[in-house]
Amino acid sequence: MKTKDKILYKSIELFNQSGSQSVSTNHIAEALGISIGNLYYHFKSKEEIIRAILDKIDQISSLSAFLEVETPETLSLIQRIFEATFRIQYEFRFFHNEIVSLLKNDPLLRTRYEKFKNKRFVELQQLVKNLIQSGTLQDIPFDSYHNLLEAEWLILSFWLPKLEMEGKALHESEIKRGIIILFELFLPYTTEKGKEEYHAWRERWQPAAV
């Protein structure tokens, strides 16, 4: 692995452990056994490291892989996307737990995060359009879905931080509960076909243990 990537991954590990505020560039260099000068050669500051971490999140969060699959668009595709999103968030949990203060304190990060969010939002809109076309979601004016997607986005963004606040570990059951809550918001907008899909999925998805 290149030094630059080593710095990134070690930073993510340390930030996840202790929060980004308690980890300095000195700590990171020390944990890697490299000189601080070597670290600064790659990243001028902790802020730059965090911005590079957002780039990583951006890369792996793209929904294009999901959207290009040629299988018909069904509700269970949304489930897979929500699940993948939560898993990515968990990998970078410091970022999501600290997001309010991180974006407040670094306007450059905020601008980049807005771009990231807008990209995801356009992808989500595309997904909803596909689900309308495949007859899973109701064909109502697309504007009606806008506020719903905003609500979905907020819940998606803060479900993990909320679990963290409650001192809950990231159990499978908690991820599932989050996905069910996200799903149920779509439920009133599904067609009959969509409702059937939902109930079939829900039965597979809620074993007694949850």
Add this chain to the structure above:
Amino acid sequence: MKTKDKILYKSIELFNQSGSQSVSTNHIAEALGISIGNLYYHFKSKEEIIRAILDKIDQISSLSAFLEVETPETLSLIQRIFEATFRIQYEFRFFHNEIVSLLKNDPLLRTRYEKFKNKRFVELQQLVKNLIQSGTLQDIPFDSYHNLLEAEWLILSFWLPKLEMEGKALHESEIKRGIIILFELFLPYTTEKGKEEYHAWRERWQPAAV
């Protein structure tokens, strides 16, 4: 005002200005022109001040005043409650912006916050029950409302932090947008009567300027 209250209000002011992490008990005492010994007489630590601030939020957040009014329960009651909630959150905005790290770092605060949340949740459930009784919300099994209320709670909790993240000032229009998003999640569960109420409210509530 008693010294204890003066300390509380000055702390809220300073925390809102600069975030609670950058404000020490020394800063608070200095800003009030009292000795640090005097401050410690009332509060043993910054954590104790923050816990007392949550007690204040708890006091003024009770929905009992709304729930006891003898006017029939309508959707616009929900609107007034959401609006009041956002205004209270704004008064104590540091608390909501930092909530993830505050609760993570102080298990005692977390326990108290859980109690606070549970109280509000029971009140929200009561409100939904009243709206079902008054014929505004559909009379479906109450469990169906549970996940919806969880979603509402999450959005209600993180709407202001989200605006903060986006660098948006707390404009009226942004509060209104939040309330509309919260409202629309209820919309599929309204009766015909409820839908009429909603559309009448929405017309009054979305002037050209928003």
